[in-house]
Amino acid sequence: xxxxxxxxxxxxxxxLSAPLLFACLAGLYSERAGIFDIGLEGKLxxxxxxxxxxxxxxxxxxxxxxxxITASVLLALIHGVASITFRGNQLxxxxxxxxxASGLTALIGQNWFKIGGRTPSLSGDARFLPVDLPFASALAxxxxxxxxxxxxxxxxxxxxxxxxxxxxxxxxxxxRTRFGLRLRAVGENPEAVxxxxxxxxxxxxxxxxxxxLLCGLGGxxxxxxxxxxxxxxxxxxxxxxxxxxxxFAKWRPGYALYACLLFGLxxxxxxxxxxxQIAGVGTVxxxxxxxxxxxxxxxxxxxxxxxxxxxxxxxxxYVKER
Amino acid sequence: MNKLPKWVDVALIPFINLVLALLxxxxxxxxxxxxxxxxxxxxxxxxxxxxYGLGYTLYYxxxxxxxxxxxxxxxxxxxxxxxxxxxxxLGGVGVAIICLGxxxxxxxxxxxxxxxxxxxxxxxxxxxxxxxxxxxxSHIVITTIMFNFIAYSLMVYLLVNHFKPAGEMAPESAAxxxxxxxxxxxxxxxWLGINFPKSPPVNVxxxxxxxxxxxxxxxxxxxRLGYAIRAFGLSExxxxxxxxxxxxxxxxxxxxxxxxxxxxxxxxxxxxxxxLLIDSVQGAGFVGIAxxxxxxxxxxGVLLAALLFGLxxxxxxxxxxxxxxxxREMIVVIQGLVILFTGxxxxxxxxxxxxxxxxxxxxx
Numbered sequence: 102x103x104x105x106x107x108x109x110x111x112x113x114x115x116x117l118s119a120p121l122l123f124a125c126l127a128g129l130y131s132e133r134a135g136i137f138d139i140g141l142e143g144k145l146x147x148x149x150x151x152x153x154x155x156x157x158x159x160x161x162x163x164x165x166x167x168x169x170i171t172a173s174v175l176l177a178l179i180h181g182v183a184s185i186t187f188r189g190n191q192l193x194x195x196x197x198x199x200x201x202a203s204g205l206t207a208l209i210g211q212n213w214f215k216i217g218g219r220t221p222s223l224s225g226d227a228r229f230l231p232v233d234l235p236f237a238s239a240l241a242x243x244x245x246x247x248x249x250x251x252x253x254x255x256x257x258x259x260x261x262x263x264x265x266x267x268x269x270x271x272x273x274x275x276x277r278t279r280f281g282l283r284l285r286a287v288g289e290n291p292e293a294v295x296x297x298x299x300x301x302x303x304x305x306x307x308x309x310x311x312x313x314l315l316c317g318l319g320g321x322x323x324x325x326x327x328x329x330x331x332x333x334x335x336x337x338x339x340x341x342x343x344x345x346x347x348x349f350a351k352w353r354p355g356y357a358l359y360a361c362l363l364f365g366l367x368x369x370x371x372x373x374x375x376x377x378q379i380a381g382v383g384t385v386x387x388x389x390x391x392x393x394x395x396x397x398x399x400x401x402x403x404x405x406x407x408x409x410x411x412x413x414x415x416x417x418x419y420v421k422e423r
Numbered sequence: 424m425n426k427l428p429k430w431v432d433v434a435l436i437p438f439i440n441l442v443l444a445l446l447x448x449x450x451x452x453x454x455x456x457x458x459x460x461x462x463x464x465x466x467x468x469x470x471x472x473x474x475y476g477l478g479y480t481l482y483y484x485x486x487x488x489x490x491x492x493x494x495x496x497x498x499x500x501x502x503x504x505x506x507x508x509x510x511x512x513l514g515g516v517g518v519a520i521i522c523l524g525x526x527x528x529x530x531x532x533x534x535x536x537x538x539x540x541x542x543x544x545x546x547x548x549x550x551x552x553x554x555x556x557x558x559x560x561s562h563i564v565i566t567t568i569m570f571n572f573i574a575y576s577l578m579v580y581l582l583v584n585h586f587k588p589a590g591e592m593a594p595e596s597a598a599x600x601x602x603x604x605x606x607x608x609x610x611x612x613x614w615l616g617i618n619f620p621k622s623p624p625v626n627v628x629x630x631x632x633x634x635x636x637x638x639x640x641x642x643x644x645x646x647r648l649g650y651a652i653r654a655f656g657l658s659e660x661x662x663x664x665x666x667x668x669x670x671x672x673x674x675x676x677x678x679x680x681x682x683x684x685x686x687x688x689x690x691x692x693x694x695x696x697x698x699l700l701i702d703s704v705q706g707a708g709f710v711g712i713a714x715x716x717x718x719x720x721x722x723x724g725v726l727l728a729a730l731l732f733g734l735x736x737x738x739x740x741x742x743x744x745x746x747x748x749x750x751r752e753m754i755v756v757i758q759g760l761v762i763l764f765t766g767x768x769x770x771x772x773x774x775x776x777x778x779x780x781x782x783x784x785x786x787x
Contacts, residue, residue: 139564183767183768187769187770187771189767189770189771190766192503192505193503193712193762193766194763194766194768196712196766197759197763197767198759198763200709200755200756200759201763202759203759204753204754204755204756204757204759207752207755208455208750208752208756209455211748212455212748218750338572341568341572345569348565386580386584388576389576389580392573392577395569395570395573396569396573398569399551399555399561399569402555402559402561402562402566402569403555403561404561411562
């Protein structure tokens with residue numbers, strides 16, 4: 102394997118892990134606040150559709166992204182109303198949101214554009230285009246550093262960089278601000294937060310809305326950055342893989358980045374090679390590579406490689422004492 | 424706490440939830456620019472209005488009875504088995520091995536073997552999630568989701584590398600042996616002298632589904648094990664004080680759940696496709712969630728809810744045909760809304776209804 106192949110693999114790893122990263126951080130905020138969210142998939146999909154649809158209609162990718170985020174936040178609000186206000190089952194609410202998103206995007210897509218549930222192909226200002234970082238072309242010819250900087254680090258869409266920056270930002274918010282402390286507390290011990298005179302409901306809604314916002318960014322990237330338009334069910338399980346990454350990362354922002362990069366790399370390898378020869382093992386089928394993120398997560402969940410302990414109050418609706 | 428009259432709990436509240444879900448679906452249809460009442464008429468006409476439509480409706484119903492019972496049995500032990508999709512896929516592998524491997528002389532011999540194989544493979548796919556939940560406390564929802572995705576990959580691998588006949592392009596198995604052909608509605612009703620159209624895929628598996636409903640009812644409400652499962656579901660701590668082993672209940676309820684999901688393959692793989700296809704489940708595992716929620720995890724409720732969804736699936740296909748602007752996905756929207764209103768937003772209806780009945784009682 103020469104440097105060029107490695108750079109290409111890592112480059113597609115970055116692209117493929119960006120939507121996972123957004124969804125994973127989204128889940129991180131929600132679950133840290135005690136709200137399980139298996140509706141990440143639905144929110145990604147809804148945002149992907151509405152961002153592509155509005156980008157196609159208005160010709161502006163930014164308006165598209167705003168529409169995508171709005172759709173995702175609205176679904177997050179439904180989840181909030183069901184699981185916080187009406188203390189419903191958060192898992193069931195997540196399942197419902199996934200169905201709503203999958204059905205509505207295909208239905209509305211066919212109704213608006215009449216091309217089998219797709220949106221028209223996006224080009225120009227209706228898409229997020231690669232950004233060249235400063236000196237990228239100047240450094241391109243320098244050995245080793247050139248390809249690493251110009252091909253790998255530079256030349257992604259703006260949302261990839263936003264996603265990468267969201268990792269330290271999330272860490273800072275969760276572990277260095279008062280809001281973050283309270284957010285984590287509400288996922289571990291909401292009674293204590295309530296006793297302290299802080300509204301559990303308000304904090305959990307805030308976490309849910311941040312979750313909606315981040316999923317919105319992830320969906321916008323899927324349809325207007327990574328691809329040039331929306332196709333039916335294009336999120337293709339990325340929301341669930343993000344959930345797996347979240348467990349893999351044990352609900353920590355830094356590990357979340359590593360988990361998403363690892364899953365992105367596995368995907369990149371699976372796309373590039375149909376089967377892989379490993380000395381002494383034989384041929385590894387591509388389907389195994391595709392299933393590997395889930396298998397790894399099961400192993401982590403089984404507790405054989407360090408135990409993943411979720412936030413203590415996760416999934417439990419908070420009932421104020423009377 | 425004041426108890427609600429039973430009919431309110433099992434009939435009125437699910438009914439209000441369903442009406443709300445249909446109302447919102449109606450608004451969606453209206454927004455698309457079609458008349459919701461007209462759409463409703465097409466659905467009912469297309470699914471119940473002809474023997475042909477009914478045959479398809481009952482075929483879908485059979486699938487949803489199995490997946491619905493699967494979710495319902497797990498719900499009784501307060502386990503949320505979201506892995507029906509993967510368990511049904513694997514059930515298909517078991518059924519396919521039986522129907523390809525043995526040259527069956529008669530379907531009456533092939534059917535019991537396929538039932539055992541489908542159930543075993545379905546249960547096998549829920550074994551690891553069940554064990555991890557029972558022994559390690561790994562959340563069953565997460566592990567069963569992961570196992571769904573692993574099942575999709577495994578399915579592609581098995582079809583491409585093992586089941587696909589050499590020289591064929593499509594990732595599907597060879598046709599099953601003739602002796603494993605299950606009598607369709609046309610043939611079975613023909614014995615009784617009733618003329619039923621040939622094309623609908625409904626088959627004798629429907630009877631198997633009805634028997635499964637009765638057996639699940641007997642198991643849950645008439646056996647010691649069923650009592651233990653329900654006690655565990657209501658209160659894990661109380662059950663463990665009564666000497667009920669949580670490990671045993673989680674394992675048993677999840678294995679039964681997986682077996683029921685696997686049985687779906689008898690209908691879809693053996694009864695309809697008569698070969699193993701890449702996606703023989705087509706979301707029925709998830710419909711089971713809506714069915715179990717609507718049916719209040721009771722076999723009779725599951726049967727009725729499965730019939731409702733069977734009707735929606737068949738009617739939805741007709742809908743797309745008649746009103747091109749309302750695509751099949753409308754059914755997925757309705758399904759999502761049913762899950763939302765009967766599952767997640769249940770308290771939105773339940774609390775006001777409870778208050779109304781409590782106040783009325785106090786007034787007397």
